[in-house]
Amino acid sequence: MAENILLIENNKEHATALQFYLERSGIVVSIGTTTEEMVSKIATKEFEILLVNPFINGSSVCPIVKELKLANPLVQVIIFCFKQHLNQAMDEIGTYAIHFLEIPINSKALDLAITRARKYIANARRIAVYSGRLADLEHDRTLYHQLFNEVPCYISIQNQDMRLIGGNSLFQKDFGNEIGEYCYQIYKHRTSPCPTCPVIKTFADGKSHSTEEVVTSLSGQQYHVLTQTAPIFNDDGDITQVMEIATDITQIRQLQGHLSSLGLMLGSMSHGVKGMLTALDGGIYQMASGLEKNDPERIKKAFDIIKQMADRIKKMVLEILYYAKSRELQYKTVDVVNLVRTVITTVANLARKNHVTIETDIPEYLGEMDIDANWLQAALVNLSENAVEACIYDKDKNKKYRVEFRLWEDDDNRVCISIKDNGMGMDQDTYERMFTLFFTSKGSQGTGLGLFIANHVIKQHGGYIKVKSSLGEGTYFEITIPRKKPEESIAPFGKLIEKESTY
Amino acid sequence: MKKILIVDDDPNIRDYLVALLEDNGYDTCTASNVKDGLKIVKEYKPDLITLDLEMPGEWGPRFYRQLSQDNELKNTPVIVISGLSGKDYAISKAVATLTKPFDKDELLSIIKENTL
Numbered sequence: 369m370a371e372n373i374l375l376i377e378n379n380k381e382h383a384t385a386l387q388f389y390l391e392r393s394g395i396v397v398s399i400g401t402t403t404e405e406m407v408s409k410i411a412t413k414e415f416e417i418l419l420v421n422p423f424i425n426g427s428s429v430c431p432i433v434k435e436l437k438l439a440n441p442l443v444q445v446i447i448f449c450f451k452q453h454l455n456q457a458m459d460e461i462g463t464y465a466i467h468f469l470e471i472p473i474n475s476k477a478l479d480l481a482i483t484r485a486r487k488y489i490a491n492a493r494r495i496a497v498y499s500g501r502l503a504d505l506e507h508d509r510t511l512y513h514q515l516f517n518e519v520p521c522y523i524s525i526q527n528q529d530m531r532l533i534g535g536n537s538l539f540q541k542d543f544g545n546e547i548g549e550y551c552y553q554i555y556k557h558r559t560s561p562c563p564t565c566p567v568i569k570t571f572a573d574g575k576s577h578s579t580e581e582v583v584t585s586l587s588g589q590q591y592h593v594l595t596q597t598a599p600i601f602n603d604d605g606d607i608t609q610v611m612e613i614a615t616d617i618t619q620i621r622q623l624q625g626h627l628s629s630l631g632l633m634l635g636s637m638s639h640g641v642k643g644m645l646t647a648l649d650g651g652i653y654q655m656a657s658g659l660e661k662n663d664p665e666r667i668k669k670a671f672d673i674i675k676q677m678a679d680r681i682k683k684m685v686l687e688i689l690y691y692a693k694s695r696e697l698q699y700k701t702v703d704v705v706n707l708v709r710t711v712i713t714t715v716a717n718l719a720r721k722n723h724v725t726i727e728t729d730i731p732e733y734l735g736e737m738d739i740d741a742n743w744l745q746a747a748l749v750n751l752s753e754n755a756v757e758a759c760i761y762d763k764d765k766n767k768k769y770r771v772e773f774r775l776w777e778d779d780d781n782r783v784c785i786s787i788k789d790n791g792m793g794m795d796q797d798t799y800e801r802m803f804t805l806f807f808t809s810k811g812s813q814g815t816g817l818g819l820f821i822a823n824h825v826i827k828q829h830g831g832y833i834k835v836k837s838s839l840g841e842g843t844y845f846e847i848t849i850p851r852k853k854p855e856e857s858i859a860p861f862g863k864l865i866e867k868e869s870t871y
Numbered sequence: 872m873k874k875i876l877i878v879d880d881d882p883n884i885r886d887y888l889v890a891l892l893e894d895n896g897y898d899t900c901t902a903s904n905v906k907d908g909l910k911i912v913k914e915y916k917p918d919l920i921t922l923d924l925e926m927p928g929e930w931g932p933r934f935y936r937q938l939s940q941d942n943e944l945k946n947t948p949v950i951v952i953s954g955l956s957g958k959d960y961a962i963s964k965a966v967a968t969l970t971k972p973f974d975k976d977e978l979l980s981i982i983k984e985n986t987l
Contacts, residue, residue: 638954642954643954645972646881647881647884648972650884650886653890653891654890676883677883
């Protein structure tokens with residue numbers, strides 16, 4: 369490769385002779401004969417080697433040379449001067465130059481100096497490349513470290529003894545920086561390795577394995593995680609460590625739990641639904657034949673069946689919809705007494721038809737409250753219907769059945785509603801499981817959703833239900849609800865599902 | 872007049888079947904569970920029985936087993952009318968198995984065929 373040489377020499381003949389000599393070797397030479405020319409040619413930077421006589425017209429250009437060398441260390445400097453100036457040149461330029469030549473210049477010495485300069489340049493270039501790579505490497509190292517730390521999974525490294533020898537930031541945050549502890553102890557609070565440990569398998573066969581686990585963090589929070597492992601080899605190809613990556617799939621599992629319980633519900637309800645649809649068909653048939661025969665009694669009976677079935681199907685569908693869609697409450701200010709009176713009116717018909725007396729102890733006015741009227745009303749209707757039905761289904765024919773509603777305000781300004789019936793009451797099993805999802809004591813007539821949802825709606829309003837019941841004597845429900853929206857509302861479903869379903 | 876025994880625990884469905892069958896010229900009798908059904912079937916000697924499978928207490932298949940052990944009654948045709956799935960296997964000798972909600976014309980034609 370042809371180098372460009374900048375030649376600085378105030379003796380023009382000498383400069384031309386040198387140029388002529390160098391150009392024979394294919395080197396491009398540019399000449400400067402004054403300090404000004406030197407400065408302007410340096411500014412072009414179109415050279416790699418500076419061949420300079422530092423004493424131009426008696427003044428020294430050594431400071432310019434030094435400055436150039438500092439600004440552009442790749443440029444190699446070769447000094448030539450008369451013997452009497454050599455010492456001064458060496459003193460002033462020192463190591464900034466790679467060679468000092470004496471005028472008259474020995475051509476071999478010049479060739480050597482240039483060869484040396486080329487080598488220096490080549491080396492310097494290589495070093496520049498290497499240090500560039502080193503910087504990249506350092507940058508990559510930091511990047512990978514950062515990636516390792518910031519991956520939104522728990523990453524831990526275990527050795528053959530199942531001891532933790534490293535973990536990423538998320539792991540350390542949730543499980544602590546417990547280097548040296550056993551992984552099963554930190555992840556699962558166990559005293560021995562887990563029965564289906566994927567890490568042990570990976571140590572054995574060098575392949576990636578995965579399992580699903582429930583792990584418990586420092587704060588006691590449980591996570592469903594999908595665990596995957598990968599072997600880490602040393603230079604000899606032996607597995608010395610295994611990396612374990614655990615991805616939090618708690619939300620997916622919760623959703624799955626919700627969906628599977630929804631499926632379970634639909635399955636368990638299908639028999640009831642089919643019965644209702646058949647009875648609805650029956651009502652329609654009797655209505656049609658009643659109309660045909662002009663039989664008012666039959667029409668009336670058919671209409672009652674259709675209405676009853678339509679109500680039941682409506683109720684069931686609404687319950688399914690409530691459960692299927694986790695919803696936030698829509699708060700609205702309502703009149704307390706109006707709300708309770710509406711609830712009572714809704715069940716009055718059912719009670720009257722079945723000879724159940726309704727008694728009320730309700731004040732004229734009890735102020736207002738902020739609630740989701742649709743759902744709270746539905747919850748109260750559900751509880752009220754249960755009370756009436758507890759009377760209907762009771763087999764004791766000597767009882768005079770009644771349901772009593774009471775409404776008052778407690779010392780904390782909360783609204784209290786009690787519903788008391790003297791129906792069949794609950795046995796211990798029913799009492800314990802009444803708020804459980806899909807538990808029903810009504811066979812194919814019930815979905816097992818009514819009380820579950822009623823209880824949930826009341827809890828969402830920041831309220832609670834108290835129940836007393838005695839088999840054969842009746843049941844007492846007392847509902848307490850604050851007048852204002854609770855500051856910390858419970859999640860529409862999520863958390864609750866976690867408790868109710870097993871997977 | 873052909874006699875049909877209806878065994879189903881749901882009163883609304885019993886009412887429906889009674890109205891449907893009587894309107895079509897059959898005499899009917901009903902039972903709401905297996906125990907009553909077995910008692911009534913002996914006295915009433917129906918020409919055909921409609922049977923629900925899932926009822927409180929004893930289930931429909933038990934009714935059928937008891938029926939088929941009685942020489943006098945074992946040839947009585949039985950139509951299963953049930954909301955259960957997998958119903959086809961529950962009583963293999965039933966003359967027909969209908970799923971709730973059933974098609975009333977289909978039921979009537981099956982009854983007609985089996986009470987000739």
